[in-house]
Amino acid sequence: MFILCAGMEKSGSRYFYEVLKEIIILKGGMDGQEVAKKYRLGKITDGGRKYLKVMNYKTLIKLCIISLFEGDFVLKTHKEPTRAISFFNRLGLIKIYYTFRDPRDALLSAIDHGKRIIENKKENEQSHVFVKMYKNQDQAAMYTKPWTKTWKKYNDEPHVIMVKYEEIIQDTDKLITLFERTLRYKLDEKTKKSLIMKYSLNKVQSDFLKFHYNKGISYRYKTEMSSKVRKQCLIEFGDELEQMGYSE
Numbered sequence: 001m002f003i004l005c006a007g008m009e010k011s012g013s014r015y016f017y018e019v020l021k022e023i024i025i026l027k028g029g030m031d032g033q034e035v036a037k038k039y040r041l042g043k044i045t046d047g048g049r050k051y052l053k054v055m056n057y058k059t060l061i062k063l064c065i066i067s068l069f070e071g072d073f074v075l076k077t078h079k080e081p082t083r084a085i086s087f088f089n090r091l092g093l094i095k096i097y098y099t100f101r102d103p104r105d106a107l108l109s110a111i112d113h114g115k116r117i118i119e120n121k122k123e124n125e126q127s128h129v130f131v132k133m134y135k136n137q138d139q140a141a142m143y144t145k146p147w148t149k150t151w152k153k154y155n156d157e158p159h160v161i162m163v164k165y166e167e168i169i170q171d172t173d174k175l176i177t178l179f180e181r182t183l184r185y186k187l188d189e190k191t192k193k194s195l196i197m198k199y200s201l202n203k204v205q206s207d208f209l210k211f212h213y214n215k216g217i218s219y220r221y222k223t224e225m226s227s228k229v230r231k232q233c234l235i236e237f238g239d240e241l242e243q244m245g246y247s248e
Contacts, residue, residue: 101165
């Protein structure tokens with residue numbers, strides 16, 4: 001089956017993807033990046049890598065056919081669900097995970113990321129919004145609002161497995177158990193312990209290039225965000241905060 005790993009920006013989606021990908025491979029599936037290379041999917045991914053950019057009917061048909069030959073594989077996206085995604089999802093032809101976190105923390109993490117990008121001179125099309133947020137921090141809530149709208153669209157879809165960053169970031173065992181249950185896999189205890197060690201928070205934080213983690217701290221907005229920006233967040237996406245289950 002083709003598995004879509006969608007997620008809010010700066011919500012640990014890269015970490016989530018890496019754990020999911022490794023488990024899929026361990027159970028006989030294929031690395032999505034290798035699938036993209038083998039089947040020359042450069043036009044619908046980021047140059048034949050792990051990010052799915054085009055999510056129309058033609059793409060979904062192609063990915064589902066490939067999965068019949070290669071088994072389970074996963075690709076990553078931050079894009080909102082398309083009509084094709086919704087159609088295939090409702091028929092049970094694909095599986096979707098969506099990771100999210102308190103958008104106020106995502107905002108702060110995006111600003112940190114923007115600063116790091118500027119310092120390392122690594123700006124590109126995907127990271128441009130983080131640079132804008134760093135340079136215009138008083139308007140960062142405005143840039144974050146579309147992320148909450150995307151969350152709502154996935155949340156409204158049936159069968160999507162919604163995963164809260166705050167519930168899994170310091171509990172790798174819980175995350176692996178979630179994958180076992182939702183994918184109907186069974187890992188032996190030795191493999192599980194190895195994965196828990198490999199993807200512990202300390203290991204993840206030490207490899208920024210792979211996981212794009214800045215601090216890995218939940219609810220940091222309570223101490224690091226100015227009252228002005230907090231008010232702007234409530235104006236821009238206060239309703240979505242409440243729907244997500246995040247309080248003031």
